[in-house]
Amino acid sequence: MNANPQFLAATATVDEAAVQPLPNSRKIYVQGSRADIQVPMREISQSDTPTSFGGEKNPPIYVYDCSGPYTDPNAKIDIRSGLAPLREKWIEERNDTELLAGPTSKYGQERLADPKLAELRFNLKRQPRKAQAGKNVSQMHYARQGIITPEMEYIAIRENLQRQQYLESLRTSGPNGEKLAKLLGRQHPGQSFGANIPAEITPEFVRSEVAVGRAIIPANINHPEIEPMIIGRNFLVKINANIGNSAVTSSIGEEVEKMTWAIRWGGDTVMDLSTGKHIHETREWIIRNSPVPIGTVPIYQALEKVNGKAEDLTWEIFRDTLIEQAEQGVDYFTIHAGVLLRYVPLTANRMTGIVSRGGSIMAKWCLAHHKENFLYTHFEEICDIMKAYDVSFSLGDGLRPGSIWDANDEAQLGELRTLGELTQIAWKHDVQTMIEGPGHVPMQLIKENMDIQLKECFEAPFYTLGPLTTDIAPGYDHITSAIGAAQIGWYGTAMLCYVTPKEHLGLPDKKDVKDGIMAYKIAAHAADLAKGHPGAQIRDNALSKARFEFRWEDQFNLGLDPDTAREFHDETLPKDSAKVAHFCSMCGPHFCSMKITQDVRDFAAKQGVNEAEALQKGMEVKSVEFVKQGAALYHKA
């Protein structure tokens, strides 16, 4: 299980599986208004359509790429050095930060001074950075000043995914170009539940969404390595992958591998939920090598500092932990400030009580001291730290339901309302904020969560764990929860926190991480389609066309996981020749429904049905025309 049992900084190496380019894929960089805005995308090339189906060229399509430089064969990867700090100049240029001599947290200083940790420690040469006194360095602050940061422009380019360029390349691809562009660009109208996604994302739109708090850009000034991304209901639905060791198992090297593996398959952010030894050092390795935002739950580490005794926690220890982690570059903090003293007894008669680790820590503290949650009473001081490093809030749902039984109860919904109150305080400080949500919720109660969240939290991005739609499938909770995640994503959730098959049973290994990511990429994309996100259907259309035309390799490569698709195909028909064969194992070579459809199409074409003309008039018109023409055709016969 332990990929790197004797992790040593001097010999740490990248996971080779994470640095292979995906098949038929090429990393491209789209340049923005300045040379140092270089937005990565994955370009998937396709083969030509077989002549029997028309013989056209199929231009490459562009997909969102979270994998960072790892999948770029031109990038030099050395995890001992970390990634290049691509945002450093942007941060410097803003001229509102200062370099610190070293960590200012007590704990950060102790760890740095401990010679026993030398062999584990990432060798960071860069000094930590902080806002100058009186300055606020949050993206929300800039947005509210009307400033479009390079991060915002980067995100606008990234979210558009070169869709117009793809459609233009179709239009100019040959005599059928216009027709192909209409075919492959067509999309069903969505049901958006109030989301309002423009056809083209502009930098100004990004700014305006961040300014009103409807989206966040998690981007700590001490994590200049990230490729900026955005979380908001008017953007592509994102997913988060949790990693992290525990007191029982796993090493630093294994966690770094899980991170590179998670982003390879599409994790938009990664949360490091480590609770075991060397949390500080593990985190440093992860952040320095992560091109995606990293989130943490600082109370976990604070608890370690008091040897697991929740009642011994103090604001001072917690505050030091926030500064320690902010100076390492954590991009968002889960803060369970909504677990109020008065909500705690509401959980006593639940089926599964408090299942959030952070929530139960705070509940225990509240009960032990008969005092209000110190995260709540010190919330404005926390805001001051957040805005000095641009750490975003992920306001934790410490009272989320841990079973169907406990769904949507007063403890959960009371806390959610308090998170709305805290959102307004955070926004007063121009601190970026998202809201965490359930949990275990049966399908018919999911929408209520979203509706209350949108109303009570003023459209701050919702970030939900699942929800799991039943409790009866331990071992398959990536599926019980993908069902709920797809729905809540459709209703308006901005980021879906994955659940792996190991949920409730154990710590996820690399296979579980990938399984969880896949289930959640599916849920997020299904939600984008259902909302009617402009262009979301382009990838479905391209893949379906490849499928219909027996372009097996393209079908694999356009999918979320080319390796698995190819492997499954090869189990039944291993020969390479089968991948260009015009049949598959389901029907065999003598009968094929796709072939028959081709006959239908040929027949219709021969009878003078003008496909191109019909298409140009739109599908509705076309359908009616075909009914008439088709009926006429056969009535004559």
Next chain:
Amino acid sequence: MNANPQFLAATATVDEAAVQPLPNSRKIYVQGSRADIQVPMREISQSDTPTSFGGEKNPPIYVYDCSGPYTDPNAKIDIRSGLAPLREKWIEERNDTELLAGPTSKYGQERLADPKLAELRFNLKRQPRKAQAGKNVSQMHYARQGIITPEMEYIAIRENLQRQQYLESLRTSGPNGEKLAKLLGRQHPGQSFGANIPAEITPEFVRSEVAVGRAIIPANINHPEIEPMIIGRNFLVKINANIGNSAVTSSIGEEVEKMTWAIRWGGDTVMDLSTGKHIHETREWIIRNSPVPIGTVPIYQALEKVNGKAEDLTWEIFRDTLIEQAEQGVDYFTIHAGVLLRYVPLTANRMTGIVSRGGSIMAKWCLAHHKENFLYTHFEEICDIMKAYDVSFSLGDGLRPGSIWDANDEAQLGELRTLGELTQIAWKHDVQTMIEGPGHVPMQLIKENMDIQLKECFEAPFYTLGPLTTDIAPGYDHITSAIGAAQIGWYGTAMLCYVTPKEHLGLPDKKDVKDGIMAYKIAAHAADLAKGHPGAQIRDNALSKARFEFRWEDQFNLGLDPDTAREFHDETLPKDSAKVAHFCSMCGPHFCSMKITQDVRDFAAKQGVNEAEALQKGMEVKSVEFVKQGAALYHKA
């Protein structure tokens, strides 16, 4: 891949993996009004609650069991003899059938006479049975006469799952019995979209639902081995597993193994979609050993009989195939009678044309002959065959969409309306009928399918494939489709046809069959919960209680797949002692959120909060009381 490459009737043996009882489970039989109504259920026993959590006894719970005698250690299993014909007496008693001398289909007779097939052939000694001239032996016919058949009573007992007995055993389990029964029997109100499920299913309710056509009991008089089950929106949502060899791969033995494997994990019906050699013999082996209804698509075999040339199909060949299969005992036939000539050209400009094999065969036939679909023109003659054996219609969706692009188009919805017209003809003959549905459909268009189906097909049970909610995840279509299946099940679909991870890529092996079943058991149960099916939450509640109390073994055993849950747990914490430990690998032994909840509960109890009293007043009252008491408590401090 080939489990039994040299399949020989003389040496055929059962798959050992399919005959092991599930852990801590016992097959029980609940007797009906007569001694030969013995309804199987799986009883899962539980350990006691640890004393630190209350120490109560946890009575066994009862779950729906499709696995037949295979999981009964007292049953003698020999697949060469097939299962006991438990319905034989019921069928005889009705005194409306006659025994035939042998198969009456031409093809059935040829196969029986072919000495080369002897070594492959199942040795059936029983004669086939048929309705006496002028009689109708369908369950719908009996229902409409006001007759409650033993099948109907069996189903009523089966659907109730001993829920009242379970709750009663809780009530009488000790001093906290009433409280426990309320706790474990509590359920969230559902959103039923017009479903109307009584708290207790009576035999009369079963009869009335079958009489009006809102439910079907697939139960061919030549398949007396089945354990009766029902498909209808006012019953538990069911799932179907497809198996079947193809010209390219797999043997008879392998298909029988897939069937026993599918029912072990919860397949309510199995479709044999074989298209390769020895279809007739494969089917006989499957039916004789299947306790669940078997469905087929007879046009597949008819096509084999004309060497794969759709244009050579004739009504006579098809008719002979229906009789051949009806006399073997197939319980439902997919008949693509809605693929009308005028709909065929509507598919010409689709992204993926006609993806249903049956649909494309009929389309090809229609085009080749410029004639209306012979399944449509001969529909009443088909009804005559159906009612002579009680084969149910599964009216096929030959024009279902094969891509998101093609969803809800005029071809698909036109066919659906025609299926409604055919439903009324079938009902005129008292032939049981369900309707097949999509396909690939994005989430926002799923409900339209259900709404049109309910209206145009008069609430005949809907039986849908998925739907797949995106096209971009080949290798994971059990998940893309479980998302859609859970939703359409919630909206009112009665049976969900599974999709395996191999969909679009290859033929499913046993692992894929199990993965598909699991995803669909989850979808079906999530739908039951969302509809508010009475008692659906009992299993969730019991499992969540076990989870909260660290009863690891019970958590595994109450789940859908105890083997996988245990295996995942053991990967992280392999020691047996960990399964009784009051911690898990996620947080480790020094900190545990569940433990803290227990502290909260103890604290609340000590402060005089009367949980039992509050529970009796219902959760809402309780919550308010706790807020008040909790607040008072802390204000004093």
